[in-house]
Amino acid sequence: MARVAAIIGGGVIGGGWAARFLLNGWDVRVFDPDPEAERKISEVLANARVSMPGLSDTALPAEGALTFHDTIAQTVEGAEWIQESVPERLDMKLKVYAEIQAHCAADAIIGSSTSGFKPSELQEGATRPGQIAVTHPFNPVYLLPLIELVPTDANSADMIARAKGVISDIGMFPLHVRKEIDAHIADRFLEAVWREALWLVKDGVATTEEIDEAIRMGFGIRWAQMGLFDTYRVAGGEAGMKHFMAQFGPALKWPWTKLMDVPEFNDELVDLIAGQSDEQSGHMTIREMERIRDNNLVSMMRALKAQNFGAGAVMNRHDVKLALDAGMARRAADIADPSKPVVTVSRAVPIDWLDYNGHMTESRYLHAFADASDRLMEIIGCDQDYIATGGSFFTAETHIRHIDETHLGSRIEVRTRVLMAEGKKMHLWHEMYAGDKLLATGEHILIHVSLETRRPAPFSPEIAANLAMISEAQSGLPAPEGAGRYVGQPR
């Protein structure tokens, strides 16, 4: 049975949470008095369905069911996780918690999306304060992994651990904020940068566009991959952080920031900023801008996945969980039925796999088949630990047949057969499907090698036994149509 999340407040952030839970297989119930909420959430979901599966190299589970409800009572009944995302007004949030707690399970977790309130303020007057904590996300919630989890002493270690578990299960990164503070950690930075930017525009030093260029052409990319302190450590050269601080320490006393002071918030300031922003980007709709943002974020995060670093490492860990949840084998002993082809890849086609023809480009077919071979290697015992001992496989020959096209977001599966495995050689046959439609076949000869001599070497006994088990179990299958074909061979 699917796990249930209740979303109270389905605006920009609640909609993002709904997409995050739904696409990770949870059933989602929404309460929002706005008659437009259902339309808005369906538009956010449409964007999320295109972008979010592209983050994973394993298919997401089947989407949960989305329902809208007229009362908080119906929405929260039986929910394991309740996410409050109503407007940033303390009185409103407290009223909503009273209603939630009157109807929800005593062990349900109530997370608040609040950007700035402290959890002790949210727990004030609650029936069960230990049930409520801050779980502050970042927009778009369905792509960015960070959740600032801010508890108080009223929250038990068990509640905090369960909250971290759920956040990780939906592919996010729980950052446990050890001491509550207004605006948590990240929003204090955002607010500082925001105030400084307002001054730069008000003083006529820079336009909104120039400020955005200053961020996205330089330090914004740097921050995205390494954060603040590691970036400055590297900037200190070989002497590291001490040198960086010695060099730039005196600047702390120079007038490099106006943070101690804020511009007067009046209509003139709002018109100045909003006017420049309209000029900068008013030619696009917000939905168009969201799609550009989402495609950029997915592409950047996929690059970080390839490095297994930062947000990319979080995504990679989530992929392993998704594969295990989907019952995909990681070891030969886990294969449910070895007499059938083994599912070695199950994923969606991401944005960076498309070409100018609007379909999956040819090199990505090899990418997917190479991933399938890597997974089969892992299954038969040639995993990272084994490779570290000096044995591995090199691919000696590949033949791909492109049979049908596939498009962005389409779910593809590679099913693999071991046609032969003897001595040092393994002959693999991959078939790529979208549903029942055959998209491509890949035929590969791999040679087991010693990474020390870079020469062919016999399989280890474990690999030999696993390969024998799979190829023998699959020997009853009919010969694959197209195996052994060469380019241009008559059919």
Ligand SMILES: NC(=O)C1=CN([C@@H]2O[C@H](COP(=O)(O)OP(=O)(O)OC[C@H]3O[C@@H](n4cnc5c(N)ncnc54)[C@H](O)[C@@H]3O)[C@@H](O)[C@H]2O)C=CC1
């Ligand atoms: N927009 C952002 O960039 C971020 C906002 N947040 C936080 O998320 C929360 C929500 O913010 P947004 O989604 O931006 O606001 P929003 O204005 O887009 O959405 C709020 C939604 O709450 C609904 N609502 C109002 N009263 C309600 C009630 N009594 N019960 C249920 N729903 C009710 C409204 O109809 C609206 O759809 C705030 O606490 C905010 O600080 C957190 C991270 C980022």
Ligand SMILES: C[N+](C)(C)CC(=O)CC(=O)[O-]
């Ligand atoms: C501007 N903001 C305070 C609402 C921002 C956030 O809370 C986080 C974000 O997504 O930038």
